[in-house]
Amino acid sequence: xxxxxxxxxxxxxxxxxxxxxxxxxxxxxxxxxxxxxxxxxxxxxxxxxxxxxxxxxxxxxxxxxxxxxxxxxxxxxxxxxxxxxxxxxxxxxxxxxxxxxxxxxxxxxxxxxxxxxxxxxxxxxxxxxxxxxxxxxxxxxxxxxxxxxxxxxxxxxxxxxxxxxxxxxxxxxxxxxxxxxxxxxxxxxxxxxxxxxxxxxxxxxxxxxxxxxxxxxxxxxxxxxxxxxxxxxxxxxxxxxxxxxxxxxxxxxxxxxxxxx
Amino acid sequence: xxxxxxxxxxxxxxxxxxxxxxxxxxxxxxxxxxxxxxxxxxxxxxxxxxxxxxxxxxxxxxxxxxxxxxxxxxxxxxxxxxxxxxxxxxxxxxxxxxxxxxxxxxxxxxxxxxxxxxxxxxxxxxxxxxxxxxxxxxxxxxxxxxxxxxxxxxxxxxxxxxxxxxxxxxxxxxxxxxxxxxxxxxxxxxxxxxxxxxxxxxxxxxxxxxxxxxxxxxxxxxxxxxxxxxxxxxxxxxxxxxxxxxxxxxxxxxxxxxxxxxxxxxxxxxxxxxxxxxxxxxxxxxxxxxxxxxxxxxxxxxxxxxxxxxxxxxxxxxxxxxxxxxxxxxxxxxxxxxxxxxxxxxxxxxxxxxxxxxxxxxxxxxxxxxxxxxxxxxxxxxxxxxxxxxxxxxxxxxxxxxxxxxxxxxxxxxxxxxxxxxxxxxxxxxxxxxxxxxxxxxxxxxxxxxxxxxxxxxxxxxxxxxxxxxxxxxxxxxxxxxxxxx
Ligand code: SF4
Numbered sequence: 001x002x003x004x005x006x007x008x009x010x011x012x013x014x015x016x017x018x019x020x021x022x023x024x025x026x027x028x029x030x031x032x033x034x035x036x037x038x039x040x041x042x043x044x045x046x047x048x049x050x051x052x053x054x055x056x057x058x059x060x061x062x063x064x065x066x067x068x069x070x071x072x073x074x075x076x077x078x079x080x081x082x083x084x085x086x087x088x089x090x091x092x093x094x095x096x097x098x099x100x101x102x103x104x105x106x107x108x109x110x111x112x113x114x115x116x117x118x119x120x121x122x123x124x125x126x127x128x129x130x131x132x133x134x135x136x137x138x139x140x141x142x143x144x145x146x147x148x149x150x151x152x153x154x155x156x157x158x159x160x161x162x163x164x165x166x167x168x169x170x171x172x173x174x175x176x177x178x179x180x181x182x183x184x185x186x187x188x189x190x191x192x193x194x195x196x197x198x199x200x201x202x203x204x205x206x207x208x209x210x211x212x213x214x215x216x217x218x219x220x221x222x223x224x225x226x227x228x229x230x231x232x233x234x235x236x237x238x239x240x241x242x243x244x245x246x247x248x249x250x251x252x253x254x255x256x257x258x259x260x261x
Numbered sequence: 262x263x264x265x266x267x268x269x270x271x272x273x274x275x276x277x278x279x280x281x282x283x284x285x286x287x288x289x290x291x292x293x294x295x296x297x298x299x300x301x302x303x304x305x306x307x308x309x310x311x312x313x314x315x316x317x318x319x320x321x322x323x324x325x326x327x328x329x330x331x332x333x334x335x336x337x338x339x340x341x342x343x344x345x346x347x348x349x350x351x352x353x354x355x356x357x358x359x360x361x362x363x364x365x366x367x368x369x370x371x372x373x374x375x376x377x378x379x380x381x382x383x384x385x386x387x388x389x390x391x392x393x394x395x396x397x398x399x400x401x402x403x404x405x406x407x408x409x410x411x412x413x414x415x416x417x418x419x420x421x422x423x424x425x426x427x428x429x430x431x432x433x434x435x436x437x438x439x440x441x442x443x444x445x446x447x448x449x450x451x452x453x454x455x456x457x458x459x460x461x462x463x464x465x466x467x468x469x470x471x472x473x474x475x476x477x478x479x480x481x482x483x484x485x486x487x488x489x490x491x492x493x494x495x496x497x498x499x500x501x502x503x504x505x506x507x508x509x510x511x512x513x514x515x516x517x518x519x520x521x522x523x524x525x526x527x528x529x530x531x532x533x534x535x536x537x538x539x540x541x542x543x544x545x546x547x548x549x550x551x552x553x554x555x556x557x558x559x560x561x562x563x564x565x566x567x568x569x570x571x572x573x574x575x576x577x578x579x580x581x582x583x584x585x586x587x588x589x590x591x592x593x594x595x596x597x598x599x600x601x602x603x604x605x606x607x608x609x610x611x612x613x614x615x616x617x618x619x620x621x622x623x624x625x626x627x628x629x630x631x632x633x634x635x636x637x638x639x640x641x642x643x644x645x646x647x648x649x650x651x652x653x654x655x656x657x658x659x660x661x662x663x664x665x666x667x668x669x670x671x672x673x674x675x676x677x678x679x680x681x682x683x684x685x686x687x688x689x690x691x692x693x694x695x696x697x698x699x700x701x702x703x704x705x706x707x708x709x710x711x712x713x714x715x716x717x718x719x720x721x722x723x724x725x726x727x728x729x730x731x732x733x734x735x736x737x738x739x740x741x742x743x744x745x746x747x
Contacts (some may be wrong), residue, residue, distance in 0.1 A: 028734040030693070034706060041741060055745045057739040059696040067686050069637055071659030075690035082694040110407065110653075158638035167335045172490035189598045195636025202286050202634050203719035208600050209636070238724030 018092065023053045025093045025135075027083070030062035030098045032251075033231040039230065039251030043096035043131050046257055050139040054094075059086040063095075067194050068111065077111055084108075084117060084124050092138070093128045096253050098156075101130035101231050102163030104167040130160070131253060132169040132228055145177035147259035153183040153222035154252070155213070155236060157229035158191050170228050170252055177259055183220035184220040187212070195237035199213050210239040225249040282607065282630045289605040294429060296600060302430045303599040309536025310590060310644075327529045328648040331584040333618030336515045338574065340518045341483040342565065348486030349563060352548035357564045362392035363426045365566045369394065369508055370401055370474070372562055376405070376506055384490065384497035385409040387425050387587060388566055390609045391622070392644050394475075405475070408464050408496040409458060417444045423603030425610060426534050426589035431602050457596075457717035462497065474558070478511035479586070480526065481563070484519040490544035490561065491530060493537075498544055507558040509546070514574075526586060529646035531586035534698035576669040578657060582617050584647045590649055591641035597634055598734045606631060613641035613651045620658050622736030626673035629662040703733035 593610025
């Protein structure tokens, strides 16, 4: 699968980007908070290096996607409303996960349609950016690679490719690192089988999908897997580890930060 | 050749229905031959489609147009249906209305009985699969023979279609060769042209003998009363022209306003379905044989089938389901369908559109579990030529399944609700909206991380369990950002 097809963006959904602000909010997301906090911190550091001050609201928790995808709209709404409340100032909100960014951008307006929070939700969605998207389009970063030559393979989540449509930003950033060979995986467009509760509710299919994904990633002979979504990372790494395949994984933020330090 | 017995076929279908979805999925996943048949076929179909839709921006423009046409026609559906009925009637077509599948079958049987007809040849019709027509007619002593090569194979095999466009796509040529050897009694040959030749030979005779030809409908044009039929094998044309009576079974959502609506939709349909710029046949049927015409059926009937579609129509969001032009692209691109195939869904309509249609037609109680077999990855949505937001609809139906007070008229809503699950989500919402408690939970998870369970049910059957970090991002950010942690 080549990168061009990987990042098909719909012509009708072109986004306008603001000039680089002095300050942004950071929405760490629950998975990162609990399992991959380092990745979250590296995202913060990447932003700070671009001269952007990062504010981390203490009252944040989860975007509400797990319940939303499971069809528990009320519970999802409650949690989403708490996030809208936790980021009150009119500042961009940067999210180091395309999945959560996609949830906010596409589904918050729909979730709060015809409720008192309708306009707040739309406004919240409009100022939400996925991390790599923000680095590329708003900060216009130029990365200086300081690492050793390495072969990596990127897995872009379904949200990054089809929902938040930011997979090309991740590819662009990796492309800026001159010692990095960016391998392409077969069927790179295909879902890794995570899908939140899908992995638990339809375990057999989810497993078939992640096994195929592991095969195509391992077949690239890359030394490292990078991804911008921790759901995919947890799923793929967990499966690779169980298979005893040696392909370590890093969040894209960690990878970019470490190589440019 | 002996005609396959539809009764047996229907029995098998029932068996499939009683097995639960997850075990059907397990079985399909373990069938290596099936998996490689689907993998190969889906790769072929998606590549062919991509080759005739090379320009993403152009495709987007086309499908926005397709979406707009279907949307407009649905908005005016009641009016267009009346207009269609009037125009078709003027053309000499007899129009029947069927509220349910049973009514549709009865109407068709009635027409056949009024002609003392015993033999029916069928062009491809998913609507007739939906109503279980073959079985019904068989029970009334009528032979209903499928003439689409794929449908014919499936009927020989006493099975059911595994794909809405390619009914026998689950079989490879060796399997088909064996089937012909066993059921038709010809010598084993893997020569596809020969196999098709054998099938055609048999079918030719049947066309000539048939009393009635039944077809589906791709588009029904309100302006002119025209029935449009898209096909590649010519069997659709023969089914609708050789027998003295033609009956078309047409879902009520198939009506479009004018003839001008057809080319943009046809362009999307053939490319999305089979990767063709145009199919070999495109039939436009305006009515029965006129007095000065040498051939064609003497009677043409169209049965307009509701069977739950009005109910779907009543809900703004779910109404989008009815935009579907049945191209099959959503299943070809689905990572679940391409691994488990069509039969595992246990429903007439498999794949993403099936996961959306089935619970709405047959109720959430019976088909709601289908909505779980989806990772919401969105590949189907990207492929759909009329922009149906399939993942959003699947998600919505999950919600309908959980919520007794949900707003649609979908039968069986709330029937998938599991108390423990509902309570867990409530607890999760409480935790996620209580900042202090949430942080306490993070801290506890970090401190006791080594005690975190190493076995997490289905998750750890195939993966290792993730371990909470020693310090959460809340904690790291607090240290790192100091005053900017607020
Ligand atoms: S839902 Fe869309 S992609 Fe699927 S069969 Fe219908 S028109 Fe084709």
